[in-house]
Amino acid sequence: MRWPPQWKNPSTLALLKGTNIDCLLTGGENELQPVVGAATRSGFRVVRKNALPRGITVINGLWPGIKLSPSHDRDEASSGPTGEPWVNSNGWKVRLTRALNPQSAVWIDSQPENTQPGSYTLCFADAAACGGRWIISLDEQLANGIQNGNQEALAEWQSLGRAANFFATHNSWSDYINEAVVGVVSDFAGKNEFLSHEVLNLLTRTWEQFRIIPRSRFSMEQLSGLRGILYPDSDPPSGALRKQMLNFVEGGGLLITRPEWGGTPGNPIEWNHPRYNGRLVGKGRIAIAKSDDVDPYLLANDTVALVSHKFDLLRFWDAGPVNAYLSATPDRKRALVQMVFYAPEVKGRSRFHSPGTVTVRVVGSYRTARLLTFDQSSQLTPLTQPVSNEVGVEIRAGAMELHLPRLYQYAAVELGI
Amino acid sequence: MLRRMGTAAVAAGACWAGPPLLGSTAPTAPVALASCKTYNRAELLATLNRMFDQLGGLKKLVNGKTVAIKINLTGSPTYRVGYLPLGDTHYTNPHVVAAAIHLIGKAGARRIRVLESPWSSAYPLQETMYQADWNPQEMQSAASGVEFENTNFLGQGKKYYRFVVPYGGYLFPAYELNHSYRDCDVFVSIAKLKEHATAGVTLSMKNCFGMTPASIYGSGAGIDEPNENPKGGRYMLHMGNREPSRIAPPEKYPNSPRQGGYRVPRAVVDLVSARPINLQIVDGIRSIAGGEGPWIRRVTPVAPGVLIAGTNPVATDAVCVAVMGFDPMSDRGTAPFKTSDNMLRLAEDVGLGTRRLDRIEIVGRRLNDVVFDYAAHHHRKTAQLRTKGGLEVPVG
Numbered sequence A: 001m002r003w004p005p006q007w008k009n010p011s012t013l014a015l016l017k018g019t020n021i022d023c024l025l026t027g028g029e030n031e032l033q034p035v036v037g038a039a040t041r042s043g044f045r046v047v048r049k050n051a052l053p054r055g056i057t058v059i060n061g062l063w064p065g066i067k068l069s070p071s072h073d074r075d076e077a078s079s080g081p082t083g084e085p086w087v088n089s090n091g092w093k094v095r096l097t098r099a100l101n102p103q104s105a106v107w108i109d110s111q112p113e114n115t116q117p118g119s120y121t122l123c124f125a126d127a128a129a130c131g132g133r134w135i136i137s138l139d140e141q142l143a144n145g146i147q148n149g150n151q152e153a154l155a156e157w158q159s160l161g162r163a164a165n166f167f168a169t170h171n172s173w174s175d176y177i178n179e180a181v182v183g184v185v186s187d188f189a190g191k192n193e194f195l196s197h198e199v200l201n202l203l204t205r206t207w208e209q210f211r212i213i214p215r216s217r218f219s220m221e222q223l224s225g226l227r228g229i230l231y232p233d234s235d236p237p238s239g240a241l242r243k244q245m246l247n248f249v250e251g252g253g254l255l256i257t258r259p260e261w262g263g264t265p266g267n268p269i270e271w272n273h274p275r276y277n278g279r280l281v282g283k284g285r286i287a288i289a290k291s292d293d294v295d296p297y298l299l300a301n302d303t304v305a306l307v308s309h310k311f312d313l314l315r316f317w318d319a320g321p322v323n324a325y326l327s328a329t330p331d332r333k334r335a336l337v338q339m340v341f342y343a344p345e346v347k348g349r350s351r352f353h354s355p356g357t358v359t360v361r362v363v364g365s366y367r368t369a370r371l372l373t374f375d376q377s378s379q380l381t382p383l384t385q386p387v388s389n390e391v392g393v394e395i396r397a398g399a400m401e402l403h404l405p406r407l408y409q410y411a412a413v414e415l416g417i
Numbered sequence B: 001m002l003r004r005m006g007t008a009a010v011a012a013g014a015c016w017a018g019p020p021l022l023g024s025t026a027p028t029a030p031v032a033l034a035s036c037k038t039y040n041r042a043e044l045l046a047t048l049n050r051m052f053d054q055l056g057g058l059k060k061l062v063n064g065k066t067v068a069i070k071i072n073l074t075g076s077p078t079y080r081v082g083y084l085p086l087g088d089t090h091y092t093n094p095h096v097v098a099a100a101i102h103l104i105g106k107a108g109a110r111r112i113r114v115l116e117s118p119w120s121s122a123y124p125l126q127e128t129m130y131q132a133d134w135n136p137q138e139m140q141s142a143a144s145g146v147e148f149e150n151t152n153f154l155g156q157g158k159k160y161y162r163f164v165v166p167y168g169g170y171l172f173p174a175y176e177l178n179h180s181y182r183d184c185d186v187f188v189s190i191a192k193l194k195e196h197a198t199a200g201v202t203l204s205m206k207n208c209f210g211m212t213p214a215s216i217y218g219s220g221a222g223i224d225e226p227n228e229n230p231k232g233g234r235y236m237l238h239m240g241n242r243e244p245s246r247i248a249p250p251e252k253y254p255n256s257p258r259q260g261g262y263r264v265p266r267a268v269v270d271l272v273s274a275r276p277i278n279l280q281i282v283d284g285i286r287s288i289a290g291g292e293g294p295w296i297r298r299v300t301p302v303a304p305g306v307l308i309a310g311t312n313p314v315a316t317d318a319v320c321v322a323v324m325g326f327d328p329m330s331d332r333g334t335a336p337f338k339t340s341d342n343m344l345r346l347a348e349d350v351g352l353g354t355r356r357l358d359r360i361e362i363v364g365r366r367l368n369d370v371v372f373d374y375a376a377h378h379h380r381k382t383a384q385l386r387t388k389g390g391l392e393v394p395v396g
Helices: A010-016 A030-041 A091-100 A119-128 A140-147 A151-169 A171-175 A190-206 A239-250 A296-307 B007-011 B041-054 B094-106 B125-131 B136-140 B206-211 B235-239 B260-274 B313-323 B343-349
Strands: A023-026 A045-048 A056-060 A105-109 A182-186 A210-214 A228-231 A254-257 A267-269 A276-281 A284-289 A314-317 A322-328 A334-341 A357-363 A368-372 A392-396 A399-405 A409-416 B031-035 B066-070 B111-116 B146-150 B161-164 B174-177 B186-192 B194-196 B200-202 B279-284 B287-289 B300-302 B306-310 B362-364
Touching (some): A023 A030, A056 A091, A091 A119, A091 A210, A119 A151, A119 A334, A119 A409, A140 A151, A182 A296, A190 A210, A190 A296, A239 A254, A239 A284, A254 A296, A357 A409, B031 B041, B031 B313, B041 B306, B066 B094, B094 B111, B200 B313, B206 B260, B279 B313, B306 B313
Parallel strands (some): A023 A045, A056 A105, A182 A228
Antiparallel strands (some): A276 A284, A392 A399, B031 B306, B194 B200, B287 B300
C-alpha cells in the first residue's frame, strides 16, 4: 500500500488491523518517519518507491472501470467499436508481465481517477484476478475521510480490506493454469508491442480464453488444449518456431498470422473472408491476413470468429462489461471462473446491466460448485442440489450454466469434478 | 386516384400523399393455426407438416427450388430474458427452424439458405448462433443443401441488389439488400409471436426489417460506400436522422415525421412489398409479452403454445395479432399500435393482403381456442425467473 502522506500519526497503522496489508510503500518523506518506525517495529515491510526489493515487477496501469466521457455522467460512457462501453483494465498487462517474468511478483501502479463507490475494490480485483497486486493508492479525499472517521470512506476502506483478505486467502489460485482455446505468440516488444498488447487487451473483452506465449519461451507443451495460435508479429518467426507452429497446424490446429509470416505452405482453400486467405496444411488451416495494415480490434475479433465461438470455454449473458478468466489446478480436478465486473454499482436499472441476472456457461463436466464473493462464499455443493438460494445450475451437454444474481466488482465460481 | 395521408403525417403537418388504397381488393389466403406446446422435435415435425398440408402442401412451393429462410435473431446474442434460452423468449426457436428446414428439404428444395443480419456482426451467421447457445449443426443436418448467410453486409455476394418497391415506397423507393434475398426462388419468414415497442407487433412482416444490411442502413454505415464492418442498429430507418450510404436511394419524403412509430411500419411494408414473403411461419410456442426483446423493461415470458403459418403475410400477421388478443383492425392509439401506425393497414392499403379476419380462412384450430392475451402479461416480474432442470415460465 502506498502510504498516504497525510497519515503521519503512527496511530493510523491501526487502520491496517485485520486487512492482510503487510507492505507499505513510501516516497521517503521525512514527516512519515514516525509511522515508518512504528510500522517496522510492528512487523510491516516498509519499502521505498525508488528501492524496490528484487523479485517485483512494477507496471504502470490505468484506473480500471468503464471509461467515462468527460461529463463523468454515470451512465454516459465512451464506446468501443461495437458500441459497447470501453473498459479500462490492467488484467492483460498483469498476465503479460507474469508470462514474460514468471519468477517475478507483479505490482500494478495505478492512481485513483473519478472514483465511485466500489471502484477501489474493483481496482484491486482487476489485478488480483490475474495474479497481480495493485499498490493500494488512496486519493486525498478518501485518505482524509478514513482518517477522520467518515462512514462512507470507512465503508470503502473496509470493502478494500475484504478484497485484500479474499485474495490473500486464495493466493494458491495464482498458480492455476489458464485454460485457453487460443495462444498468442509474440515477442510483445519493439515494433510488435502496440499490436500484440492491444490484441491482448481486446481479446480479453471478447471472453475468449487465451494463453500468452512469449516467443522466447515457446514450447509445444504450451499449445496443449489450444484450437488456434495467433502470431501477430510483423517479423517472421525463427525456423525452429515456425516448424513447431506448422506441426501444430498439421495436427489440426489453426494459425492466424500476417503476410510477413513468410512462405505459403499447403494448398489454398476457398475462403470468402474479407481479410484473410486460407491454406490447408495437413489437418489444419492457416489464415493469412491479406494486408499488413492490421487493425487490432478487427484482429482480435477475427481471431475469435476464425477459431469459432463453437469452442468457447466461457459464455456470458446479461453480464454487462465483465472480464473473465478460466483456470484450473494442474491436475484439472478443480476449475475456477473469475469474473471482474466493471459496471458501477447503482440502484435500479443501468444501461450497463440488464435487470438482475447473470448467466455464465462453462464448458466441462463438474460435480460441485460454489460461488465466492468478497462478502460471502457458499459451500462447495454437489450440483445435484442448488448451490445456494441465489445460484441455480443447469447441466447441458458438455457444459453447465450457472444462473447468478446481479454481481458487482468481482465474483468467482469454483468447480470440482 | 384515391389517396390519404398517414395519421402521424397529419399530426405532424407533413404534406405527403400515400400510395393508392387497395384494401378492399387486397388478396387473402388461408392461415393455418395449430396448438403446439413444446419444442419437441417429433411434435414440431408433426404439427408443421399438418399445417403445411392444410395450406396446400409444401411440394408445389419448394420442389426443386432455392429457398431462403429469414429467421429472427433480434439484438445481441448475449442478452436473455431472465435465465431463459433466447429461443424460448425473443429469438425464433432453433428447433422450429430445424423442423421447417427438414420439411422443406423433404418437399424437394434444392438448396436452403438460412438468413439473418445479426447485431453488429459481419461474421458467419453460425457464430451468432453459437453465442446464443444454439447448435447450427441441428439446422445444417436437417436437410441437404443447407447454407447460412449473414445478410448484414455484402456477405458471400459480389454486390448488393436493389429491390424496388412496386408502389413507389412509403419511405424509400427501393432498398439495397444482400444477394441472398434475390438469389432464391422462395422466401420464407420464420418469426416469433411478439409485440414491438416501436411498431406494435413483430411477426412475419416485421421480421423482414432485419433484411436491411447495417452496412448501408446501420448507425455505422458509410456515407458514400457501405461499411463492410457493420455496427449498431438501424437508427436511420427508425428515426430518419441520416440517409443510408449513397449506394442506396435516398428517402422519398425527407419532411415526413421522424418518428419510429411512423417510419418502421412503413419501412416494413416497403420491404415486404419489394421482397415478397412466400411462406410465413410464426413461432408462438414460447415467447415474450410486452415487447420484442429483453431491452424492453416490461417484457414477460409467456407460453401461448401456438404455431401460425400462411402464404399471405398480411393475412398471417392479422391472424397472429388476433391470436395475441388484439384487433388487427386497430389503428394508432389502440393496443398493440398505441404509438405506431398499424403496419397491417399500411400493407392492406397497398394491396399486399387483407387484415380483415372475415376475409381470411383459418384452418386447423379455431381462433378462439388459441387466443392468448398478451396484454394481460405485461407487468409480471422476470428478474428472478429461473430454470430448474428445465424451462419454468409463467403460463397463461
